[in-house]
Amino acid sequence: xxxxxxxxxxxxxxxxxxxxxxxxxxxxxxxxxxxxxxxxxxxxxxxxxxxxxxxxxxxxxxxxxxxxxxxxxxxxxxxxxxxxxxxxxxxxxxxxxxxxxxxxxxxxxxxxxxxxxxxxxxxxxxxxxxxxxxxxxxxxxxxxxxxxxxxxxxxxxxxxxxxxxxxxxxxxxxxxxxxxxxxxxxxxxxxxxxxxxxxxxxxxxxxxxxxxxxxxxxxxxxxxxxxxxxxxxxxxxxxxxxxxxxxxxxxxxxxxxxxxxxxxxxxxxxxxxxxxxxxxxxxxxxxxxxxxxxxxxxxxxxxxxxxxxxxxxxxxxxxxxxxxxxxxxxxxxxxxxxxxxxxxxxxxxxxxxxxxxxxxxxxxxxxxxxxxxxxxxxxxxxxxxxxxxxxxxxxxxxxxxxxxxxxxxxxxxxxxxxxxxxxxxxxxxxxxxxxxxxxxxxxxxxxxxxxxxxxxxxxxxxxxxxxxxxxxxxxxxxxxxxxxx
Amino acid sequence: xxxxxxxxxxxxxxxxxxxxxxxxxxxxxxxxxxxxxxxxxxxxxxxxxxxxxxxxxxxxxxxxxxxxxxxxxxxxxxxxxxxxxxxxxxxxxxxxxxxxxxxxxxxxxxxxxxxxxxxxxxxxxxxxxxxxxxxxxxxxxxxxxxxxxxxxxxxxxxxxxxxxxxxxxxxxxxxxxxxxxxxxxxxxxxxxxxxxxxxxxxxxxxxxxxxxxxxxxxxxxxxxxxxxxxxxxxxxxxxxxxxxxxxxxxxxxxxxxxxxx
Numbered sequence: 001x002x003x004x005x006x007x008x009x010x011x012x013x014x015x016x017x018x019x020x021x022x023x024x025x026x027x028x029x030x031x032x033x034x035x036x037x038x039x040x041x042x043x044x045x046x047x048x049x050x051x052x053x054x055x056x057x058x059x060x061x062x063x064x065x066x067x068x069x070x071x072x073x074x075x076x077x078x079x080x081x082x083x084x085x086x087x088x089x090x091x092x093x094x095x096x097x098x099x100x101x102x103x104x105x106x107x108x109x110x111x112x113x114x115x116x117x118x119x120x121x122x123x124x125x126x127x128x129x130x131x132x133x134x135x136x137x138x139x140x141x142x143x144x145x146x147x148x149x150x151x152x153x154x155x156x157x158x159x160x161x162x163x164x165x166x167x168x169x170x171x172x173x174x175x176x177x178x179x180x181x182x183x184x185x186x187x188x189x190x191x192x193x194x195x196x197x198x199x200x201x202x203x204x205x206x207x208x209x210x211x212x213x214x215x216x217x218x219x220x221x222x223x224x225x226x227x228x229x230x231x232x233x234x235x236x237x238x239x240x241x242x243x244x245x246x247x248x249x250x251x252x253x254x255x256x257x258x259x260x261x262x263x264x265x266x267x268x269x270x271x272x273x274x275x276x277x278x279x280x281x282x283x284x285x286x287x288x289x290x291x292x293x294x295x296x297x298x299x300x301x302x303x304x305x306x307x308x309x310x311x312x313x314x315x316x317x318x319x320x321x322x323x324x325x326x327x328x329x330x331x332x333x334x335x336x337x338x339x340x341x342x343x344x345x346x347x348x349x350x351x352x353x354x355x356x357x358x359x360x361x362x363x364x365x366x367x368x369x370x371x372x373x374x375x376x377x378x379x380x381x382x383x384x385x386x387x388x389x390x391x392x393x394x395x396x397x398x399x400x401x402x403x404x405x406x407x408x409x410x411x412x413x414x415x416x417x418x419x420x421x422x423x424x425x426x427x428x429x430x431x432x433x434x435x436x437x438x439x440x441x442x443x444x445x446x447x448x449x450x451x452x453x454x455x456x457x458x459x460x461x462x463x464x465x466x467x468x469x470x471x472x473x474x475x476x477x478x479x480x481x482x483x484x485x
Numbered sequence: 486x487x488x489x490x491x492x493x494x495x496x497x498x499x500x501x502x503x504x505x506x507x508x509x510x511x512x513x514x515x516x517x518x519x520x521x522x523x524x525x526x527x528x529x530x531x532x533x534x535x536x537x538x539x540x541x542x543x544x545x546x547x548x549x550x551x552x553x554x555x556x557x558x559x560x561x562x563x564x565x566x567x568x569x570x571x572x573x574x575x576x577x578x579x580x581x582x583x584x585x586x587x588x589x590x591x592x593x594x595x596x597x598x599x600x601x602x603x604x605x606x607x608x609x610x611x612x613x614x615x616x617x618x619x620x621x622x623x624x625x626x627x628x629x630x631x632x633x634x635x636x637x638x639x640x641x642x643x644x645x646x647x648x649x650x651x652x653x654x655x656x657x658x659x660x661x662x663x664x665x666x667x668x669x670x671x672x673x674x675x676x677x678x679x680x681x682x683x684x685x686x687x688x689x690x691x692x693x694x695x696x697x698x699x700x701x702x703x704x705x706x707x708x709x710x711x712x713x714x715x716x717x718x719x720x721x722x723x724x725x726x727x728x729x730x731x732x733x734x735x736x737x738x739x740x741x742x743x744x745x746x
Contacts, residue, residue, distance in 0.1 A: 370678025393551030459686025464721030
């Protein structure tokens, strides 16, 4: 079964369309430019001081690759370990099934409200909307998640969901939605307002819901990495804890944390050590913390990704967001242009694979890159994002050519590419084309440069001039000056 | 390192080296003066340059836009044309990275084991101009004279795929008369990205505007790089704005030699 509406299949605009809008939002450009520049400078410093960073990256890559290669075995081992520790494991094929399982657990406890740890997996399944339809209110407790929930928006960054908002905007929002009076825009005042609002929720909630950064197959230990401590409130105070986790988040053994706990904080927040790292293994026999623990394992397209030998690297992601922070495209368009819970370079390779090639919105994402390679350079588990982008572009084009019917053959881009490919495969045709181009360009040349081109090439000349093709090609010069062919 | 396979590696002075010039379709058609400058620099250093006429295009545009099956005949052609040479030099980091880094993927896609072998064999003998000069010939001073204020933009593919490092800067620092100024946030992409500049023209333009701002901040008259594709993009923007800053390929700066000896 295909994922239901987890990614709004067939309804999302293309990246180009959405980017047009966000690029003209000056406030967004300023907020994002400032935030990403700061965090990438800090990250560079945090990574620079590690003598064995490249070794760590390689270890992280190798571990994740092993997980992906033996995913089935590790998941079964994880199920066994969690069950042994008193937890219950559920398997969800897709978003709908995951949501149904979780809503079932919540209703079973008679709860009408749940508190949530920041979790992209639950964003992916649109859990909050589902719970709402079932009459259950979900309260986001991560500060940034709370901000966008109150604003009725979606996340625009993997780690900093409200990165597109500045303090002044947050102040306005809190005054309106939390009824906070005389609030300043000082960060400490803003967090205080959120704290007052959230504390009640923590104490009242019967069910906490979380995602997971890692889950250890060997021990059944689940791990959440966060900076605020609000996550830990959710995982320790309510008597029932439900964790939704993508199946690729399993790691083999406890000792593997040595690698990931060094890679993740430095890559994501530029911290040497993560402030709040919560581990729990089933339920505690001492009666401390939740007395009931459910682990929901989510596929939702992941096993399809596994089938793609090049594309499956995307499953190695540990959600640090370093690739977003260094991406020159993301920095300018922001996360919303990607129309997915996974924005930025990692989103551009993950989303189209999870959704499946053949949906115009997600199909446009692998093209949302200049292939500059900055993402690959910083990825803590060495996902070769440019390689996957290029590979997915190939899949998109082949899908269009083979599934698009006869009309796809006439697509101007396809026609142009086929023609040029033919010209390039024959030096004689190629030389003839060079001569024709020289002649053919004359209607566009004005005052020594080309200021306007027709059709799809108009995007280039909208802001750039183009130099006319010179009267002599290099090979003509060589032939004349260096003689024999 | 792979470079030791090339004769004249870390050469002491001028050595008899013969290379094939891979001009790239882009330079051949749009920037022939870069090709002439490349020949000039190589010959000045005693390198014998051969130009195989049968060459056309490496197939990067097709491959990176997703027309990968269409690129495979071009991969085969490249291997045929250049396979017999001990070293191949091109004034483009981007096209060289296509050959070195993406040809293996193309051969894999073609499902052709023999092609994969030949691609691997040839890949290690294909060099971007500045890396060939500095890493293979061991030359950092090519005897150029260029009395202008210049800033250097390291192109993404030369920097991150080929890892040419400081080779272009080393060459520039030894140019007489040059006033070389550092570009801030130099390592950020200019926004070209091949068909990206057309498909995502708005985002590309947004990236370009920041690059242009930084170029203008240097107050340089010339912005140089090892790739005319990026330079065409940056220069196209500067030209549209009538900014009075020229884009000049690194090879042309290295080739220029007016007053001094």
